[in-house]
Amino acid sequence: MEDSRSSDGGSERRSSVISRRGTNGTLNVIFTDPQILDCYICCEPLSIPVFQCENGHIACSSCCTKAQNKCPSCTLAIGYIRCRAIEKVLESIKLPCQNAIYGCKTVMGLNLINDHESLCRYEPCSCPLDNCTFVGSTEQLGLHFTKKHKDSAKIFSYNTRFTICLNNGDTHRILKAENDGVLFFLSYTFEIFGNAVTMNRIGPLSSEKKFCYEIKAKTLGSVLSLQSIAKEIQGLIKVPPSKGSLLIPNEYFGSSTQTMLEISIWPAH
Numbered sequence: 001m002e003d004s005r006s007s008d009g010g011s012e013r014r015s016s017v018i019s020r021r022g023t024n025g026t027l028n029v030i031f032t033d034p035q036i037l038d039c040y041i042c043c044e045p046l047s048i049p050v051f052q053c054e055n056g057h058i059a060c061s062s063c064c065t066k067a068q069n070k071c072p073s074c075t076l077a078i079g080y081i082r083c084r085a086i087e088k089v090l091e092s093i094k095l096p097c098q099n100a101i102y103g104c105k106t107v108m109g110l111n112l113i114n115d116h117e118s119l120c121r122y123e124p125c126s127c128p129l130d131n132c133t134f135v136g137s138t139e140q141l142g143l144h145f146t147k148k149h150k151d152s153a154k155i156f157s158y159n160t161r162f163t164i165c166l167n168n169g170d171t172h173r174i175l176k177a178e179n180d181g182v183l184f185f186l187s188y189t190f191e192i193f194g195n196a197v198t199m200n201r202i203g204p205l206s207s208e209k210k211f212c213y214e215i216k217a218k219t220l221g222s223v224l225s226l227q228s229i230a231k232e233i234q235g236l237i238k239v240p241p242s243k244g245s246l247l248i249p250n251e252y253f254g255s256s257t258q259t260m261l262e263i264s265i266w267p268a269h
């Protein structure tokens with residue numbers, strides 16, 4: 001009696017799992033312990049081949065070599081028997097990109113998702129305004145800035161020269177490209193011999209799209225200029241990178257407390 005009831009219950013459970021499959025035959029699963037996909041020994045994500053000892057302890061292939069084919073848990077031989085069941089699970093798992101909440105739709109196998117994420121163009125950046133906590137993809141940040149802080153950025157067009165006037169005490173200026181909403185961060189920092197002007201682009205550090213800029217500080221009879229590629233930053237920075245700055249010596253503008261800069265920015269090809 002008991003046996004037949006439990007086998008009925010079993011087949012009910014099986015059919016309910018199958019009925020939860022999506023139309024493309026996939027099944028969404030929640031891992032309550034995501035570490036089961038890591039090697040027990042080195043804690044790195046498991047990759048195929050996966051080996052097991054006779055007691056069923058599993059290890060990645062590099063740990064088998066390092067442990068000289070002795071299972072660290074029970075000292076039995078390891079590195080000769082593959083654990084096909086775990087390998088099949090690893091092969092079938094697909095993960096969404098960690099930037100899915102910022103709009104990335106990529107879903108990939110375990111062995112590929114890390115490479116994608118290191119280059120993902122949806123990598124989030126934070127709003128460069130001191131009192132704002134917004135975080136989003138570059139595109140979302142551009143839209144956010146237009147909506148919430150319309151007057152906080154100097155709007156410019158690529159390949160067109162414009163002038164920025166900085167006063168004593170200014171620390172930065174935010175520039176926004178009219179063409180595509182990309183934000184740039186012009187920092188103005190006090191150094192021993194003068195003031196350093198640095199241009200950065202707000203965007204993912206791995207971004208393949210680069211932007212060139214030229215900054216000119218003109219005064220009667222002389223021009224200081226710097227042409228370079230804007231390094232990416234992912235939000236407000238207090239201390240800009242010291243490399244790639246234009247140093248404007250003290251008293252370059254005479255007794256004036258204003259720094260006039262002529263700037264041009266354009267996408268690199």
Ligand SMILES: [Zn+2]
Nearest residue numbers: 039042060063
């Ligand atoms: Zn390992």
Ligand SMILES: [Zn+2]
Nearest residue numbers: 053057071074
């Ligand atoms: Zn073992």
Ligand SMILES: [Zn+2]
Nearest residue numbers: 097099104120
């Ligand atoms: Zn992504």
Ligand SMILES: [Zn+2]
Nearest residue numbers: 127129132134
């Ligand atoms: Zn904001």
